[in-house]
Amino acid sequence: MQNIVKRLMTLVSVVLGLSFILGAFPTTVQAEDLIVVGFSQVGAESDWRTANTKSMQDTFVEANGYRLIFDDAQQKQENQITAIRNFIQQEVDYIVLAPVTETGWDTVLQEAQDAAIPVIIVDRMIDVSDDALFTTWVGSDFKLEGDKAVEWMVETQAEELKIVHLQGTIGSSAQIGRTQGLEEGVEANQGWEIIAQQTGEFTQAKGQEVMESILKQHDDIDVVYAENDNMAFGAIDAIEAAGKTVGVDGDIVVISFDATRAGLDATLAGKINYNVECNPLHGARVDALIQQLEAGEEVDKLAYVEEVTFDATTITQEDIDAREY
Missing domain, CATH: 3.40.50.2300 (Response regulator)
Structure with missing residues (x-):
């Protein structure tokens, strides 16, 4: 009996010791505090698209308080619709969509709205029956x-x-x-x-x-x-x-x-x-919008980026x- 007690006391000491050590070196962001973003990208058809993807992947990292779920649609709208439904099932906090085409989004975005997941459109615009189906759009004129x-x-x-x-x-x-x-x-x-x-x-x-x-x-x-x-x-x-x-x-x-x-x-x-x-560098712009939404602030429906010519x-x-x- 005494041996059993000694073993239990030893185990408790080890657990307490580990807790102390972990507490002395906390992680920057606890996993449960991360904002989960599901991003459906058109594909990788151009240098512009590659830069756009990199901007998003560099922004939505754990060091910035995010976990990114990335999906490459390979230029197919049906792949994007599937990805959005997967994001909904995974209960992400935000859906970011770079749409292949403008039309054909009403049904799946209604599903996202029913799940109370804000949708941010980037780059290309969408044509839906009700603009309330997306929260905001960031892109070029x-x-x-x-x-x-x-x-x-x-x-x-x-x-x-x-x-x-x-x-x-x-x-x-x-x-x-x-x-x-x-x-x-x-x-x-x-x-x-x-x-x-x-x-x-x-x-x-x-x-x-x-x-x-x-x-x-x-x-x-x-x-x-x-x-x-x-x-x-x-x-x-x-x-x-x-x-x-x-x-x-x-x-x-x-x-x-x-x-x-x-x-x-x-x-x-x-x-x-x-x-x-x-300009393809939308990551920081989307981050700023999410931070506004997290703070309970309203965001502009359309956010055009300034661009120059050469x-x-x-x-x-x-x-x-x-x-x-």
Whole structure:
């Protein structure tokens, strides 16, 4: 009996000792105090998307009080809907969605609302029957981006232009806004004509494939209006392989969007004439919104990011070195 008592006392001493040691070295954030964020990303189709993902993954870490559940949808909306339902089952605190397309979200977002989980939309916008289905949206004014490109063409290019239009993923907000900007510009300038308009799906490979096909049909191209840097890279490769030149003093003017580091390198090199920024660093912005919501504060329904443009004739290496992506 005495041996049993001694053993119990020894065990208690060990437990108390461990408790003291753990208490002397507390973790920064207790697991139960972490804010759990479920993030459904479109995919990894471009340099922009990669930078956007990294921004979110770098922000939503335990050191900042978060646990991130990340899902790559691989460009499929059905994958995103499945991911959102999984987030709901896991009872996350917030759902962050970078939608593949604008439509088709009402049902699953109603499920999130029924579960009292706030939904934050990033990058592309969604078109739902009731805006109450999402809490807030953070992203770019894609129509304004297109307008900036059109304004540059009006100021720097000839009155008569034959334009090749490489569109992004059809139905995405970036494609809709940038396409609208160009089409309104063509309508307002009688000498402009879109001689080819086709999606390159925001990828370099598809952009090159589409441009190769267009070059076989058209020999009188003045401008390529590519809705992101990766498609612009593909188009440039196709144009140069066909024996033509691009950019400053080239045969064909290239306009691009995103202003990734690689895109700006091409702009500085004179391959891309004009590049419109689309800032992907949304992590800190989403973090700030979540902190407001945690504090019981109201947030703006729409939060547009400020963006700039880069002209090949004025861009400097210092401009590129100052970029975070």
